[in-house]
Amino acid sequence: MLKNELAATLALDGEWQFQLGEEGAWQTITVPGCWEAQGYSNACDGPARYRCTVLIPAAWTGQPISWECDAVSYAATFFCNGRQVGAHEGLWTPFALDISDAVQPGMVNTLEIVVWKPSNQLTGGRYPLRTTLAGFLPDVATTFGGLWQSTRLRLGATGFTDLRVEPEVESGALQVQGRFHHHYPQPAAGPLTLQLVVARGRREVARISRLLSGDQLDVTLHVPGRQRWSPRTPVCYQLYVTVRLGSQLLATQRLPFGFRRLATAGEQLLLNGEPICLRGALSWGWDPARIAPCYAADQVRAEFKRLRAQGFNLVKLCLFIPNQMYYEIADEEGMLLWQEWPMWLPAVTDDLRRRAPAEYAAYVELTRHHPAVVLYSLGCELNQQVDAPLLGELDAIVRRAAKDVLVCDNSGSGEAYGGLTVDLADFTDYHTYGDIHFLAMTLDHWRRDWQPPRPWIFGEFCDADGFRDLQELVAANGGVRPWWMTAENPTAQWRPEVRALVEADARLRRADLPFTTQQLVQIANAQAFVVRKYTLETVRQRVAVQGYVITGLRDTPIATSGIFDDLDRPKWEPAAFRHFNDDAILSLEVGRRRRWQHGGDRADRLDLHNWTTGSAVQLHVILHHTAPATLQGGRLAWQVTTPAGEVIAQAQQAVTAVLPAGRPQAVGAVDFTLPAWSTATALHLTVNFTSGALQVDNQWPLWCYPQREAWLQQAQLYDPAYTLAEIFGALPMPLRPCSDPALCPPDQVLITDGLDRPLLSFLAQGGRVLLLQQRGGPLPVQRQPFWREAVKLIMPHPCWAGFPHAGFVDLQFFGLATDVAFAPAALPASLPQLTHYQPLLRRLDAREFTVSDYLFLAQCGAGRLLGCTLRLQGGAGVQPTGLQRNVTGRYLLAELVTYLRGT
Numbered sequence: 001m002l003k004n005e006l007a008a009t010l011a012l013d014g015e016w017q018f019q020l021g022e023e024g025a026w027q028t029i030t031v032p033g034c035w036e037a038q039g040y041s042n043a044c045d046g047p048a049r050y051r052c053t054v055l056i057p058a059a060w061t062g063q064p065i066s067w068e069c070d071a072v073s074y075a076a077t078f079f080c081n082g083r084q085v086g087a088h089e090g091l092w093t094p095f096a097l098d099i100s101d102a103v104q105p106g107m108v109n110t111l112e113i114v115v116w117k118p119s120n121q122l123t124g125g126r127y128p129l130r131t132t133l134a135g136f137l138p139d140v141a142t143t144f145g146g147l148w149q150s151t152r153l154r155l156g157a158t159g160f161t162d163l164r165v166e167p168e169v170e171s172g173a174l175q176v177q178g179r180f181h182h183h184y185p186q187p188a189a190g191p192l193t194l195q196l197v198v199a200r201g202r203r204e205v206a207r208i209s210r211l212l213s214g215d216q217l218d219v220t221l222h223v224p225g226r227q228r229w230s231p232r233t234p235v236c237y238q239l240y241v242t243v244r245l246g247s248q249l250l251a252t253q254r255l256p257f258g259f260r261r262l263a264t265a266g267e268q269l270l271l272n273g274e275p276i277c278l279r280g281a282l283s284w285g286w287d288p289a290r291i292a293p294c295y296a297a298d299q300v301r302a303e304f305k306r307l308r309a310q311g312f313n314l315v316k317l318c319l320f321i322p323n324q325m326y327y328e329i330a331d332e333e334g335m336l337l338w339q340e341w342p343m344w345l346p347a348v349t350d351d352l353r354r355r356a357p358a359e360y361a362a363y364v365e366l367t368r369h370h371p372a373v374v375l376y377s378l379g380c381e382l383n384q385q386v387d388a389p390l391l392g393e394l395d396a397i398v399r400r401a402a403k404d405v406l407v408c409d410n411s412g413s414g415e416a417y418g419g420l421t422v423d424l425a426d427f428t429d430y431h432t433y434g435d436i437h438f439l440a441m442t443l444d445h446w447r448r449d450w451q452p453p454r455p456w457i458f459g460e461f462c463d464a465d466g467f468r469d470l471q472e473l474v475a476a477n478g479g480v481r482p483w484w485m486t487a488e489n490p491t492a493q494w495r496p497e498v499r500a501l502v503e504a505d506a507r508l509r510r511a512d513l514p515f516t517t518q519q520l521v522q523i524a525n526a527q528a529f530v531v532r533k534y535t536l537e538t539v540r541q542r543v544a545v546q547g548y549v550i551t552g553l554r555d556t557p558i559a560t561s562g563i564f565d566d567l568d569r570p571k572w573e574p575a576a577f578r579h580f581n582d583d584a585i586l587s588l589e590v591g592r593r594r595r596w597q598h599g600g601d602r603a604d605r606l607d608l609h610n611w612t613t614g615s616a617v618q619l620h621v622i623l624h625h626t627a628p629a630t631l632q633g634g635r636l637a638w639q640v641t642t643p644a645g646e647v648i649a650q651a652q653q654a655v656t657a658v659l660p661a662g663r664p665q666a667v668g669a670v671d672f673t674l675p676a677w678s679t680a681t682a683l684h685l686t687v688n689f690t691s692g693a694l695q696v697d698n699q700w701p702l703w704c705y706p707q708r709e710a711w712l713q714q715a716q717l718y719d720p721a722y723t724l725a726e727i728f729g730a731l732p733m734p735l736r737p738c739s740d741p742a743l744c745p746p747d748q749v750l751i752t753d754g755l756d757r758p759l760l761s762f763l764a765q766g767g768r769v770l771l772l773q774q775r776g777g778p779l780p781v782q783r784q785p786f787w788r789e790a791v792k793l794i795m796p797h798p799c800w801a802g803f804p805h806a807g808f809v810d811l812q813f814f815g816l817a818t819d820v821a822f823a824p825a826a827l828p829a830s831l832p833q834l835t836h837y838q839p840l841l842r843r844l845d846a847r848e849f850t851v852s853d854y855l856f857l858a859q860c861g862a863g864r865l866l867g868c869t870l871r872l873q874g875g876a877g878v879q880p881t882g883l884q885r886n887v888t889g890r891y892l893l894a895e896l897v898t899y900l901r902g903t
Helices: 297-309 324-333 350-367 388-401 436-446 470-476 496-502 504-511 517-539 574-578 757-764 811-816 824-830 887-902
Strands: 009-011 014-020 027-031 048-055 065-069 075-080 083-089 095-098 108-116 151-155 159-167 173-181 192-200 203-212 216-222 237-245 248-257 262-265 268-271 278-283 314-317 336-340 373-377 406-408 456-461 545-550 584-590 594-597 600-603 610-612 616-625 630-641 647-660 665-673 681-691 694-705 715-717 749-752 768-772 781-783 790-794 820-822 834-845 851-860 863-868
Touching: 065 075, 065 083, 083 095, 159 237, 159 248, 173 192, 173 237, 192 216, 203 216, 262 406, 268 545, 278 336, 297 324, 314 545, 324 336, 324 350, 350 388, 388 406, 436 517, 436 811, 470 517, 496 504, 517 545, 517 574, 517 584, 517 790, 584 681, 584 694, 610 811, 610 887, 616 630, 616 681, 616 694, 630 665, 630 694, 647 665, 647 681, 665 681, 694 811, 694 887, 749 757, 749 887, 757 768, 757 851, 757 863, 768 887, 811 887, 824 834, 824 851, 863 887
Parallel strands: 278 314, 278 545, 314 336, 336 373, 373 406, 456 545, 610 694, 715 749, 749 768, 768 863
Antiparallel strands: 009 151, 014 027, 014 048, 048 108, 065 095, 065 151, 075 083, 075 108, 159 173, 173 216, 192 203, 192 237, 237 248, 262 268, 584 616, 594 600, 616 665, 630 647, 630 681, 681 694, 781 820, 790 834, 820 851, 834 851, 851 863
């Protein structure tokens, strides 16, 4: 497309006639905007017919006229006065068509467009979804179609193409390249003069003029006193490129740019030579009102303001390309951008292989001058469908066009998804989704020190679902369900999460939960906060981790894992979130232990948050900061208080070490002895570090539990298969074994992991049984993540009376987390004597609204059964292993036995 801000234009935005489908009635539609956002069908792929009339000035007679579109989805054929004038395929990029031979200046002309959008189905349709580079928005809700960005007619064939601005950060030099095209109605009279003017705001800072011979532009000028662009100081410059013919002004074009460089030094990430930690939120471009990602300036500014308040400095544009307004506001506001091109699970047809290079070149053209764009990824989680020649070609296109940025060929890495085993990336990128007790092991799994050192930047990770108030959304939508919560959402046909959302009311009624909707929202948000905090503090302790992108920006139809909810409200107080998502944060680490087992050393993990009363607590305090560049020591202070505010321990200490930025460093320790309390107690640890003007603080819960022994006299171990012996063998007093339940005294609780006939008979006759099940039998179970995609509900019941909690599952459950949960609907078939069932710790699936249970109490005949899938012995991931180390599991075991024996 020619660029010339002097060219006369006729805007075509506004009301058009519109027909959707072969039999659809002609109605009206507004351009720009996709048809789905204006009440037309999501399900219909096309044809969509647009028609308008426009009076073209008579003064345009005899001159070239082009029809420009900033973006159309997806395949469009254009007609002028009934004559086909061109076609275009691709939904993200601008293009222009020469319609000079078809227009009639001085008269009213009829313009028509026939549009097809990508299919909403995974396969089939005129343009199958996975062949169209449609990104991830179709998986979130729907494809979108039509003239979703502006369109216009433009006069003349004079202007610039391939304009490229390359600022040199160190020297302040500015290299400008491109081509100038001139349509001469008459022979040229005089030389062409090229003028380059650099301005900052309204102030001119550099200028150069020279004669232009030929059509090539290749000029370098120096910008004196140049200032660097960064999130703290988003200094934007404007380059004005002008060509004159004598005194006649022929063309001018403005290009934004900034002096900045994102680079690496080994594992260190550097912006303009200074360490930086990228803290991003993942955006899929989801906007239920606009659907297509065409943003208004005030909307973008408000979004960036909310993100900065939460400590973020980056947005990842995941698999979509917004309108130019988004980039311009990011430049002005100092919000870094990670631009990911829209290739995800592609069906690499011959046609896609042919089209992709040209599309990628056009994508880079849209973004390469924006200083906010510092990262590129060619696609997301690409598997073997995308081969080395194609990925190499696309990588070369981006690297030729973009400068002072980092490029990743496959966000998530090829090896993780069965793609290429050798990558082309400037940094390491894994999409680490999982339960938090496996996080550290997962990071260790991907770390290989024989590879060349480079930064780690997680392109997606750290999701944690909340719970949406369906009735609030209905009320906010005028009393009706939003379209994306109904069967009108086409992804309900093939995404189980969306189908569940459509059926959410009925599913939640079946769950019959003893909580109000607002209570569920609060519980879910509290648990999600715990997951986010643990995850970010853990990765900030890794020297190679230089950035991350949290999933996601806002709630969507497929997940409630947004930082903001469906009404764009933050789920947590910004100040609380910044404790672990800021330029400088504090985190805690626990010491290392070893145990000698079966003739060799093994890791003996401690639980950072859970301790035995009377024990010594020793915690390392870790600082990770990126500004200022170096700290000359400082002072550390900490305090431990009870729920009543009583201080039980505190200390201050000087930090004398020099603390360079960009890497985690120990700045002191928390060291105290817990009182020998006889009840379990939740404590509060606050840590503060100051160094010059820098003040950093953070806080954590700690739980302490008395070490009880009385329950060992109240229980026996029924373990005919010898599967529990190792779990209970480490106790200071071994549980008495029971070989025959019929011989067990009536005041004893039998602990077992099976339900054979003798045990069922024992239950029927009034026995008490604690079933510890962490495998497929004897009761039906489901395998599900504990922390992810779930709201854990501590049900009101006396068994929790002595267990410290604030109404939600916090890190006192870290060593208990399991991936096994009972399937309550299937239990009656396995427990024919069941007469009453009561869940005690329930899992509500946050995406499919089904329930399962980690702990239940059942009446079976005259007896009582406590079923438990929690890992009382820990041992999964970095959980403490064994009842001796897993103090929460040991305490809860005592509580369950004591409760069951007393019922």
